[in-house]
Amino acid sequence: MKEEGLSQEKILRRINRILGNDMNYSSGKILGSMCTKPLRFTNTIYTHHLDKNLGDPGLWVGTWSLERDAIRMIGKLLHNPEAVGYLVTGGTEANLIAVRTARNHRHYYNTKNEIIVPESAHASFDKAADLMRLKIVKVPLNEEYSVDIEAVKEAISPNTICLVGIAGTTSLGTVDDVKALSDLAIDNDIHLHVDAAFGGFVIPFLKELGHDIRDFDFTFEGVRSITIDPHKMGLGPIPAGGIIFRNSEVIGTSYFDIPYLAGGHIRQATIVGTRSGASVIAMWATMKHLGRKGYREIVKKCMNITNLVARGIDEIDGVRLVRNPVMNVVGFTSDVYNIYKIDKELRRRGWAVGLFPDMIRIVVMPHVEECHVEKFLFDLEKITNKLVPEPTPFHVYART
Numbered sequence: 001m002k003e004e005g006l007s008q009e010k011i012l013r014r015i016n017r018i019l020g021n022d023m024n025y026s027s028g029k030i031l032g033s034m035c036t037k038p039l040r041f042t043n044t045i046y047t048h049h050l051d052k053n054l055g056d057p058g059l060w061v062g063t064w065s066l067e068r069d070a071i072r073m074i075g076k077l078l079h080n081p082e083a084v085g086y087l088v089t090g091g092t093e094a095n096l097i098a099v100r101t102a103r104n105h106r107h108y109y110n111t112k113n114e115i116i117v118p119e120s121a122h123a124s125f126d127k128a129a130d131l132m133r134l135k136i137v138k139v140p141l142n143e144e145y146s147v148d149i150e151a152v153k154e155a156i157s158p159n160t161i162c163l164v165g166i167a168g169t170t171s172l173g174t175v176d177d178v179k180a181l182s183d184l185a186i187d188n189d190i191h192l193h194v195d196a197a198f199g200g201f202v203i204p205f206l207k208e209l210g211h212d213i214r215d216f217d218f219t220f221e222g223v224r225s226i227t228i229d230p231h232k233m234g235l236g237p238i239p240a241g242g243i244i245f246r247n248s249e250v251i252g253t254s255y256f257d258i259p260y261l262a263g264g265h266i267r268q269a270t271i272v273g274t275r276s277g278a279s280v281i282a283m284w285a286t287m288k289h290l291g292r293k294g295y296r297e298i299v300k301k302c303m304n305i306t307n308l309v310a311r312g313i314d315e316i317d318g319v320r321l322v323r324n325p326v327m328n329v330v331g332f333t334s335d336v337y338n339i340y341k342i343d344k345e346l347r348r349r350g351w352a353v354g355l356f357p358d359m360i361r362i363v364v365m366p367h368v369e370e371c372h373v374e375k376f377l378f379d380l381e382k383i384t385n386k387l388v389p390e391p392t393p394f395h396v397y398a399r400t
């Protein structure tokens, strides 16, 4: 920092110049992100409340009451009006909180140390295991790319504290058999956490639209906690993740006492202290504004475009879908060309897709329009026509 500050005009000019290097959602080139542009209404509300801190909720009791109401709305979406929880920094923090809560359960605190996750689990579970010094057991997937239930059964040991099911995997959007996981969790008295960071704001609306997609929520007795992220398909601002518990009993002994706050003593089970009130207010407003109908329409449009992408990929020689999309996520690979080279060529043309072992992932978020997808398919076909045949060196998604 220099001794003398710069004028605001100079700073704004510099910011505009530097941020010219950022990508933007309106270009339609961001095809591999689970975040999107919030509504203008959401952004306006967010920017009006930047000073609100839910790390000290006694000062911001109105904001705090909106958080409880937002959690109630999300709880109802997940078939549990009794749900409690927090809006936190994102899916990673939500998953950390869930695993910590499972680890702290009175039946196994300090005695058991293993968590069982599908191979498709997000890296946040590796972070949780690393931070809490837990053993992470990764269970293979079946031919549908959801977790192999028999393998989960075999992996359960006297040391298991937590099973994880995914509702909307990061790579392909698949949904695990949460009913079967719930039965296993009940039989073995294990915490079942469902990571619906992405699928939580998609699956309920797909069901309302008549799609045949698995249930994943508190309908199943064994589910003790769910991650569901407003800043993904909830169209909330960043940061906004959600951790929802079946009831306050599940949080059990996982509260920290925070006595020094200006607003008075609180108990808190989040990882971070200072927390965005603006995100909570903006998210509450977004859910009130869109209603189920609004979300349903957004999900319907995303699914229509997803089907266009899937059909388009299917029609291009040399590439193939890894599986038919279950939600607005499409994974494709190639037996003819090296998928890593396809990724490189797409990036050279400005396409920001997601690269997973052996496949490219596209997420059709609300900012993706039909015209963007048509341009993408045109480029993909051009790339495959130019590339020299050289099969992908498969590691994971080798099954044909």
Ligand SMILES: Cc1ncc(COP(=O)(O)O)c(C=O)c1O
Pocket (backbone or CB within 6 Å): 034, 089, 090, 091, 092, 093, 095, 122, 124, 166, 168, 169, 170, 195, 196, 197, 198, 229, 241
């Ligand atoms: C299923 C799943 N869980 C958790 C996360 C982590 O979310 P965040 O990036 O908000 O921490 C992601 C991110 O894509 C995800 O797909």
